[in-house]
Amino acid sequence: MSQQTKWSQFGVLIIVFFFWGFVAASNSIFIPFCKKFFNLDQIQSQLVGSAFYGAYFYGSLILYLASAIGGTDLLNKIGYKKGIIYGLLISVVGALALAFISGSGNATFGLVLLSFFIIALGFSLQQTSAQPFAIALGSPETGAHRLNMGGSVNSFGTLLGPLVVSVVLFGSVAAKKEASITNIQTLYFFLSGLFLLAAAIFAFAKLPKTTSNEKLEKSPKALYTLLIIGLIFLPVLFADFVKEQTGISKTAIVIGSLVIILGILFTSMFLASKNKEGWGAMQYPQLVLGMVAIFVYVGVEVTIDNNFAALLKLPAFGGYDESQIAHLVSLYWGSLMIGRWTGAVSVFNLPKSTKRILGLVVPIVAFGLILFVNYLKGDNVVNEFLPYLIPIIIAALAFLFAEEKPVKLLLTVSVLAAVAILISLVTTGMISNFAIISCGLCCSVMWPCIFALAVTGLGKYTSQGSAFLIMMILGGAIIPPAQGAIIDLDQARLAAGGGEGTNFTHLSYILPLICFAYLAWHALKTKGVLKSQGLDIDAQVAGGH
Template sequence: MSQTTKADANEHVNPHGGVDMNFDHSETATLAATAPATNWSQFGTLISVFFFWGFVAASNSIFIPFCKEYFQLDQIQSQLVGSAFYGAYFYGSLALYLASYLSGTDILNKIGYKKGIIYGLLISMVGSLALAFISGSGNATFPMILVAFFIIALGFSLQQTSAQPFAASLGSPETGAHRLNMAGGVNSFGTLLGPLIVSFLLFGAANATNVKADVSRIQVLYFFLSGLFIFAAIVFSVAKLPKTTTNEKLERSPKALRTLLIIGVVFLPVLFAEAIHENTGVPKAYIIVGSLLVILALLFGSMVAAKKNPVGWGAMSYPQLVLGMVAIFIYVGVEVTVDNNFGALLKRTEFGGFDESQMSHLIALYWGSLMIGRWTGAISVFNVNKKTKQLLTIIVPFIAFAVIVLANLVKGSPIGDYKYYPIFILFLIAANLYAQERPIKLLLSVSVLGVLFILVSLLTTGMTANYAIIATGLCCSVMWPCIFALAITGLGKYTSQASAFLITMILGGAIIPPSQGAIIDLDRGTEVNGITTGPYTHLSYLVPLACFAYLAWHTLKTKSVLKAQGLDVDQQVAGGH
């Protein structure tokens, strides 16, 4: 993967816009004296790319229940939308790293980050056009939809890898953190609007009931997105932008590469689970859960092997990095699975009995919860005193919530379902005030909250359970930067390589959701008057419960690993205040 300049080596962006603020200020005073002021017109174009990522990723939440009904799929099959999307991130990142490894040079650094974004936009444009033509052809099939989503996300993978150093080049490195947080906020706004707009396009009237959507209705949306991709690519191509490169040596890690390649092979059966099932009779659940367990075994096995003999493992010779890779895998997986399987739960009578055309406001609230957390997290980069920061930590979440309410009012969604949700926002505020920006304390706090929220959802029904599930978005919102900061602590020259390995673990979003879907499918055949009555759809949320519990354990384990190396991240942060 790409190497980054000294000034931005510790800033990282996740697929939904979260930013790791482990920022290195050691050279910013010198760099700021010579670096130009932020070029806001060019940065505005970059922000549009962040919006695309969030808009399309969150839109999957509406597409999944829609595709399940339209193409008559089971829950596992419907989750392949997410598998194709997040799998593309993994294969795109792996292909770029492999090409760089074989050529002995950083490919993205060689062509430049500007071209990387342009090529990524063009790839996404091809996928978007394909989806537009497929949806309007009258002969759309589910596999064709999956291929189009895979191509769009493949472009996103390249865009995302390039966007971080590009943002740093559009002004002083000292203000790079502010630009990335602003871009992350726009990304989260995209995740809020995606479900609302796509739902409206699919189902028409905001409060329509039992509307039979037609896949052809999304054709206009994806033609429009194709045009935006092309427009953004043209703007980037004509803009005079600084060339962001580095002379850092590409670190070779053959054993780590071998592990990633094996993971890529192990994941392939997930994408072709339906075909394998039809030809061999092996249950899809066995294929998916088996792949999940093998991938986790490979990662933990690599950590054990690297401890015995670190030669050839590169960044993966550090246990905090491998633990971080597993944690990113689990975190992205739980963030996606909580939501992508939410539609199946909302259709149940005891959870509201919503049909596909009625649930977008609750799905938007889940993604909006991530926006609430990220806007709150962005406060830390501003140079304000402690009392002002604490006051903003209390106020900003409710401002973000007001934006969510306003967006749903404009669409015409029933915002009465939101009236008690501010109670859950108070838990996020309390966690932030308690942690005081210390990554270990914050990650442990939100992981434990995630466990508690899921337990509430498993022990209740109705809007109480729905609220609890949605509130896990508040927990997920701050996890990426915490996990990233802990994983790259103490890695020195391997920091950039570690970042590349961590980004490949977005793969968790492709395999954990269908694993939960396999449990939901145990309820198939228990319909009464078209309504599923079995217990497994509700019990399937034991999967995110296990994920949040693991993340709590991960925090404590990583703390002990770092402490054994003489590193105390929370103490370092506290000392910097």
């Protein structure tokens, strides 16, 4: 008899899914604000995301390192429930630090980055605990349903985050106030209170002390590789300090770190193919390819949005002030919600005809919710957003065409996203803006596709492989400043007295184009790797219908 989902307990758990989305998407508004307030260049402003997503990597690495040294799975020892509580308390420390710093009158960008790092460090522990906990709160067969529901709540958080933070920083549309660092004090005191409340709810809620019985698989070579990656990334976090000490430009630091990290991963795959001993999950090429793909996917999803404000400031793309971009940012993150809600239809046991109908109805309903939330904020965006129905319908048809097959779906949306970026590069105005925003529809379903392909055939290394994949959220910390480095070429030209020339801010979206092209190649390459091992996940999915 299958175990029934404990919905009352799961209802408590999904609180943290909302927090992750709310805070992560809020970075989109906070970054241009910090750029203006602290007088930063584009690379420096992207360090907000670097601190945030870098914390996910270091948090996961610290947990894995502690487990390896102790010879036991640390999270398994304390339990998922306590892991979430401890993670929430760490985030409380970061949120309170940011609140006090913003109200002190002595705020520095370095202290802001440290606060964001601590908040995300807590998120790292929460996410590492919550995802397997969600699967454990019921039958394993329905675990995907609960994760999809958690993802839907996460996406709702990403929709609300930019709008709420915009109101806090800049006031309502009718009466905008001058943005000040002290404006965020109330928000982060409120968030710290919510984190504390959530921790208390988890502490007193009757949740099982759920853990995994999987044995900790040792993999010293993989551990050394991840430690080296962690060291290579550090100069990015301290780019200004490294530049002062060595004279190496921030652009060289960021691009160099990016190239070296990707080189290390591909070299590891080559070495593991020669001698599998000591590599653990990384002995499987599909896992290492998946690590690179997660790195690229998270990086491109974040960079498209985090650098969007710089593009929107240009007259050819609307000439928006940072106080006026929240509705477009929310549409980007709302696009991920549209895609995830549409993708969630596939996990329910419904007739094929019903799934097809819902596959067209759900995205329209989700789009209506985005319009409604913006209306509540005070933005009348209906006429401006109506043309966006075209990419929504195209994406919905693409999902139906892919038939829920991971390789086919990943290849389809990667090609569509690449085409969208190409359109954005040869156009201006709202056509270009919508083309960029529509990449959110494509990104929405990439994570589960990449993840499923990467862990296929890993056997006893599946849990370890999953941990390695989550660490590759690091891509969100380094690809955005790499695009920022291209954008800064505009400022360098103007500082040198140059006039009109290449618009590097617009041209910088070539980097997302490269990322999507790589993800399309990844889908085909991984399919070939799995077939060489006698595995064909698309055929398995097709056979299950």
